[in-house]
Amino acid sequence: MDPHLLRTFTAVARLGSFSAAARELGYTQSAVSQHIAALEADLGVELLGRRPVAPTEAGARLLDHTGPLLARLAAARADVARVARTPGSRLAVGATALAFGAAAARALAEVRAELPRAEPSVLLSDAAGVVGGVAAGDVDLGLVSGAVAPTDPLHLPEAEGLVREAVGEEPLAVLLPPGHPLAGRSGLDLSDLGDALWLDAPAAAVPLAELRAAVPGACPAALQYTGADTRVVHELVHAAHGLAVLPRSAAGPAAAPLTAPRLVHHVEAVLRPGPHKEIALLLAALRRGAAR
Missing domain, CATH: 3.40.190.10 (Periplasmic binding protein-like II)
Structure with missing residues (x-):
């Protein structure tokens, strides 16, 4: 299955409209229709009803898989790009405003002291933006938070395929x-x-x-x-x-x-799978801060 076709299918199913998906993706409506037809021909089954535009039973089942599949593809692209970068050059942290508190600031300072060549940055966004940035490789590590019962995890359905760890x-x-x-x-x-x-x-x-x-x-x-x-x-x-x-x-x-x-206010780190020295150091510093 072509990932470009999967992205188009996901957009049409989410928006319930071929024309709205075309505007969001920057395609013509004809191109969107061709993408859906090609995907349906590849799988040999109708994925979208046309009036109204809505997933069929087979389309709904495919939607259960598209999020993790596209997230894994984005993670693979990000990891390849990371290998090509100068070691220790970038450490992009995405965070919700309440997740990046004093403990996170201290942890980032520890990493900078250990890796003086690091070029850290912090981008504040909402939870969906942080998790999406991690999946796409725009963010190396995300910090998200919320109010939950003690020891309960956050509800982050968009984080499928990513590693999650409680850090505070x-x-x-x-x-x-x-x-x-x-x-x-x-x-x-x-x-x-x-x-x-x-x-x-x-x-x-x-x-x-x-x-x-x-x-x-x-x-x-x-x-x-x-x-x-x-x-x-x-x-x-x-x-x-x-x-x-x-x-x-x-x-x-x-x-x-x-x-x-x-x-309680619960903070989780979200990251892509794989060994990354800078992220491992930042996670270790966050754990030490949470244990104080």
């Missing part, structure tokens, strides 16, 4: 404005905050969707912040625009620990 876990805390009646408590339950309004800041604080998954109906949003700077979250909370939940290390000593529901 810490408690969560609730940011409250000065003078809030619950300020100073030794612990807070989200049910204690049923009437409170919250900041909708999915890139810079624990996403409200993750809190609502643990407590359905909780955390109504008062203000949306689309940036990734936790300092802005602190300022917005301080000005009483809404509450927010952050990892303890980012929340500061004045924040109240979140004691219920029982959630």
Whole structure:
């Protein structure tokens, strides 16, 4: 199966439209139709119904395989490109904003001290962008995080075929404005905050969707912040625009620990399989930081 045809098929199935897939991929609609016809001829089965455009049973089964197949092809391309690079020259780290905290910064400094020729870079993105960057080889190591029950892994279906490793876990805390009646408590339950309004800041604080998954109906949003700077979250909370939940290390000593529901800030490293000295050193430094 030609990977170009698989990419076209995946786009059409995801978008439900030949024309929309053509616009996204930069092809003509005729070329997209030819790609699908060629793939169906190769496999000897209809993959997409035409009215409406939707996967057939065989097409749905193929979709289960296309993600891992294309991820492995991207990983192979990235590994070949890595061999051609000067050893120790690049260390591209992709991260969600909350995943790249003080521990990750210290770990990267340790690697730079051991590999002075390294050229590290850090790119902040959302979880899908980080994982996609790792799969495509644009990122050497990804760091993603989320609020989950202790020891639970993150839900990252797009990471199939990649290596995942937990590298950090810490408690969560609730940011409250000065003078809030619950300020100073030794612990807070989200049910204690049923009437409170919250900041909708999915890139810079624990996403409200993750809190609502643990407590359905909780955390109504008062203000949306689309940036990734936790300092802005602190300022917005301080000005009483809404509450927010952050990892303890980012929340500061004045924040109240979140004691219920029982959630932690869990950080995972995502990388392609294979021996890579720079990544191995960074992972080891991250593990040491998590053990402190």
